[in-house]
Amino acid sequence: MPKVLLFIALLFFTYQLQAQSTWEIGGSIGGAGYIGDLNPNNPVKVSGVSAGIYGKRNFDGYFSAKLNVAVGNIAAYDSRSNNQQFRERNLNFKDQLRELSLIGEFNFMNYIPDAGPNRYTPYIFTGIGITSYAPQAQDYQGGTRSLRPLKTEGQIKPYGNNTLVIPYGLGIKYNFSGKFTIMADMGYRYVFTDYLDDVSGVYPDKHGMGTTAALLSDRSGELTGHYIGSAGSQRGDFKAHDTYFFLNFTIAFTFVTAKCYY
Incomplete structure (x- = not known):
């Protein structure tokens, strides 16, 4: 899959190579969060930090494509939930997500740092990517x-x-000085797995499971001694996909020459 993404990136970055286009590089920091079986109802809850770098080809003042590398930490704890059923379930996880993505971007206003008619613009974006994940829990x-x-x-x-x-997602960018731009955006990821948090469906039959697996599968009785996870009873929310997001604050530099736009 990474080879496919790199191939698509080359196609995007060589498209309109002879047109009036520019290169851009940038880095971001911010927060990461997740919506899933341990946090089904709060789509803006930040649970960790994120960071990323990218290289972008601006085809004109409206359209661009970028190759983005990002890392984000997400986590959730039933013990901190306002929901009594979640507190009784008592699961927890943390996960470091590592993403490689190819993203297309559209500016609503003609935006060219230090050369265009507008110093700011809102924008939207979408794309495709691959993310590695490896949920862990405090035992x-x-x-x-x-x-x-x-x-x-x-x-x-x-x-x-x-x-x-x-x-x-969507965001806003501002040309604050010369060829430098600052941006803020909120970007969600539709994920083709329900196991970012290791929780999806029902409790298993614990007979035949290893001791550690059985103990971390049903943690409801760690405080009370009363375990609720009988085989076949609900453990997750039965939805097919988790979601995560990055709330990014970015600084970027665009390589603009006079001959590009004058």
Whole structure:
């Protein structure tokens, strides 16, 4: 999949090579969050930090395409939920997401740093990418355990460690000085897995599971001694996909020459 993305990126970045276009580089920092089985209702809850770098081809003042590399940390804890059922379930996870994506961007106003008619513009974007994920949990002894190999929902084989994602979002950019731009955007990722958090469906039959897997599959009784995770009862929200997002603040430099736009 990474080879396919790189091939598509080359096609995008060589498209209109002879036209009036510019190159741009940038870096971002911000927050990351997730919507899924441990956080189904708050689409703007930030649970970790994010950072990224990119290279972009601006085809004109409206359209561009960029190759983006980003890292973000997400986490959720049932014990901190306002929902009593979640607190009784008592699951938790943390995950570091690593994304490679190809993103197309559209400016609503003709925007060329230090050369165009507008100093700011709102914009929208979408694209395609691949993300690696590896959920972990704090265990009953205070340590950290990787959850995928434990097959906590009784899977025959572990779920994958990479997933296809579709980024989409909106933002605003401002040419604050010369060829420098600052941007703020909110970008969600439609994810083709429901296991960013290691939670999806029902509790398994714990007979035949390893001790650690069984203990981390059903954690409801760690405080009370009463376990609610009988085989076949609901563990996740039964939705087919998780979602994550990056809230980015970016600074960028555009390589603009006078002959490009005058």
